[in-house]
Amino acid sequence: MAVKRMDNVGIVVEDLEETIDFFHELGLELEGRGTIEGEWAGRVTGLGDQQVEVAMMRTPGGHSRVELSRFLRPPAVADHRNAPVNALGYLRVMFAVDDIDETLERLRNRGAQLVGEVVHYKDVYRFCYIRGPEGLLIGLAQELS
Template sequence: MHHVGMTVTDLAAAVAFFEALGMELEGKAHMEGEFVDGVIGLDGSTSDIAMMKTPDDRYRIEFSQFQTPQSIDGSSHAPIHALGLRHVAFVVDDLDDTLARLKPHGAEVVRNIETYENLLRTCYVRGPEGILVELCQYFT
């Protein structure tokens, strides 16, 4: 897998949230033209993208903010059982510290922090624009 793509209306907020989570900004670019239109299937598209990577350089998320055509609501606050891509999961060293770093960026725990069979503590948080992020802290 190379990356997962997510469309947002506030690119800066998405970048700030995922930097607080520990991801690194790999680069930003403005996208438009025949090549992009041909790949994504939208004529006359213009967008700005930000590619974020995990500190170990293994995983990436590409965030896109479209200027044209205007983005449409894709049910950004859909519950977890709705069809389609619903969440991204991260292993963290310290769940409480991670939640504290994400809180200023609007992150809220969906319901509870739960412990599974003394193996891990986990929870879902909503990030910018309703992005669901699962956080997992494994016990050592």
């Protein structure tokens, strides 16, 4: 059996409102939000008794989603948001954008910081990494035509 699709990428944050606003500015839509708790949820995560605020952000067209989670119980226990780009584990989420300069300008107004610089790759793409809310590493790519 083959994979049908990737449903979402999950990101744990401390400030859910700020992060929702940031991803909305990027162009994602808030699909829904709520609190997840109960015995069944703890069985899935292995955390036991848990309470988590969740917001699902959808890309235009609805093909991809980012699930933002804020743990109320138990609290977050590790922080690797400011790890360097060559750290082991998940690296970043990459978004295709229409205009990288305009997107960077809007996101800088929400606190985004350019990690290195915007670069060209073989006259095919312009791309960069930014640090978003809470130091989240996010990639932006503009296809050149």
